[in-house]
Amino acid sequence: MWIQLILIAAMVGIGLYLVRARPSARHLALRRLGVFAVLAIGVIVVLAPGWLTAVANAVGIGRGTDLLLYASIVGFMLYVVADYKRSIQLSRANTQLARELTLVQARLDDAIAVRDTDVEN
Amino acid sequence: MASMSTERSGSAETSLRDRETWIVIPLFNEASVIGGVVTELRQRFEHVVCVDDGSTDGSGATARAAGARVLTHPINLGQGAALQTGISYAREQAAAEYIVTFDADGQHRLEDAVAMLDEARSRELAIVFGSRFLDHRTNPGWAKKVVLKTAVRVTNLTTGLRLTDAHNGLRVIRTDAARKVNLQQDRMAHATEIVLQLGRTRLPWAEYPVEVLYTDYSRAKGQSLLNAVNILVDLIVN
Numbered sequence: 001m002w003i004q005l006i007l008i009a010a011m012v013g014i015g016l017y018l019v020r021a022r023p024s025a026r027h028l029a030l031r032r033l034g035v036f037a038v039l040a041i042g043v044i045v046v047l048a049p050g051w052l053t054a055v056a057n058a059v060g061i062g063r064g065t066d067l068l069l070y071a072s073i074v075g076f077m078l079y080v081v082a083d084y085k086r087s088i089q090l091s092r093a094n095t096q097l098a099r100e101l102t103l104v105q106a107r108l109d110d111a112i113a114v115r116d117t118d119v120e121n
Numbered sequence: 122m123a124s125m126s127t128e129r130s131g132s133a134e135t136s137l138r139d140r141e142t143w144i145v146i147p148l149f150n151e152a153s154v155i156g157g158v159v160t161e162l163r164q165r166f167e168h169v170v171c172v173d174d175g176s177t178d179g180s181g182a183t184a185r186a187a188g189a190r191v192l193t194h195p196i197n198l199g200q201g202a203a204l205q206t207g208i209s210y211a212r213e214q215a216a217a218e219y220i221v222t223f224d225a226d227g228q229h230r231l232e233d234a235v236a237m238l239d240e241a242r243s244r245e246l247a248i249v250f251g252s253r254f255l256d257h258r259t260n261p262g263w264a265k266k267v268v269l270k271t272a273v274r275v276t277n278l279t280t281g282l283r284l285t286d287a288h289n290g291l292r293v294i295r296t297d298a299a300r301k302v303n304l305q306q307d308r309m310a311h312a313t314e315i316v317l318q319l320g321r322t323r324l325p326w327a328e329y330p331v332e333v334l335y336t337d338y339s340r341a342k343g344q345s346l347l348n349a350v351n352i353l354v355d356l357i358v359n
Binding site: 018019084085088091092094095098099101102103105106 | 172190192193194195196198199202205206210305307357358
């Protein structure tokens with residue numbers, strides 16, 4: 001059955017995305033295009049539900065709703081992975097910010113300490 | 122630079138202190154032990170830097186009272202982040218020749234740190250990793266041994282170095298090597314990441330046998346098997 005191949009390929013793809021991909025403008029653009037594509041497909045499916053079942057039959061599934069369920073699960077997993085990666089990026093930026101703050105404070109304290117001893121002597 | 126820390130009486134003692142080494146200690150909620158650790162280190166080292174990683178038990182104040190230079194993270198970021206902050210601070214000090222990373226919980230011995238520095242100086246090594254598995258003084262218990270040995274294998278696979286102990290917090294890093302360290306792993310996976318980045322410097326390195334003192338206290342805080350899973354995932358996911 002085609003659907004099994006497609007779903008397994010999707011899972012492997014999401015796994016590779018999780019492990020390999022680094023965030024880039026290209027990925028951002030692809031994600032945005034993906035959102036628009038899903039919206040467009042959504043409109044088509046609402047207008048002509050029969051097409052969904054036709055596509056489902058073509059890949060070896062009996063009903064369109066089943067195809068919709070599978071597609072939703074894949075979409076959700078993709079979202080989880082993308083969001084997880086984004087949160088890693090954010091926490092790294094957060095760490096750098098906090099570190100710079102700490103180091104600036106430390107340099108300031110050291111400079112003040114040096115000045116104070118100069119004044120004393 | 123001598124003016125930075127609180128000067129004490131006893132000039133004979135202070136003259137023995139190492140002034141070109143910065144001890145870096147990531148510090149998070151270790152108020153009961155950090156005072157003793159800093160006091161002992163200060164017998165031999167002028168510069169002890171504690172990076173207080175958002176402790177809520179007054180660890181920072183305790184370390185400061187014991188004579189440490191305390192840097193304070195505004196929020197808790199993790200041990201790797203604290204280590205990087207300490208290294209970043211220490212390597213920009215004009216007098217710094219060596220940086221020694223040291224754990225706050227009292228599991229490392231001062232004598233080991235001193236011996237590793239002697240080793241680095243005499244053999245002109247840029248990096249000396251402490252290893253608890255080069256002799257039989259340390260007995261971590263079998264569960265911990267399995268975790269640590271797995272960590273070593275993962276580290277050796279990813280870094281290409283041949284180490285016997287990966288997650289040992291006691292390391293000597295010359296400042297030229299320290300300048301190449303930029304840890305992204307905020308949590309425990311930094312122990313593998315730092316080996317990777319130091320290995321890439323191609324500078325001369327060695328392992329040195331150290332003893333890890335497993336007190337009931339450090340045992341209770343040790344790394345669990347599930348934590349090893351976290352480390353693996355952190356390393357795999359970009």
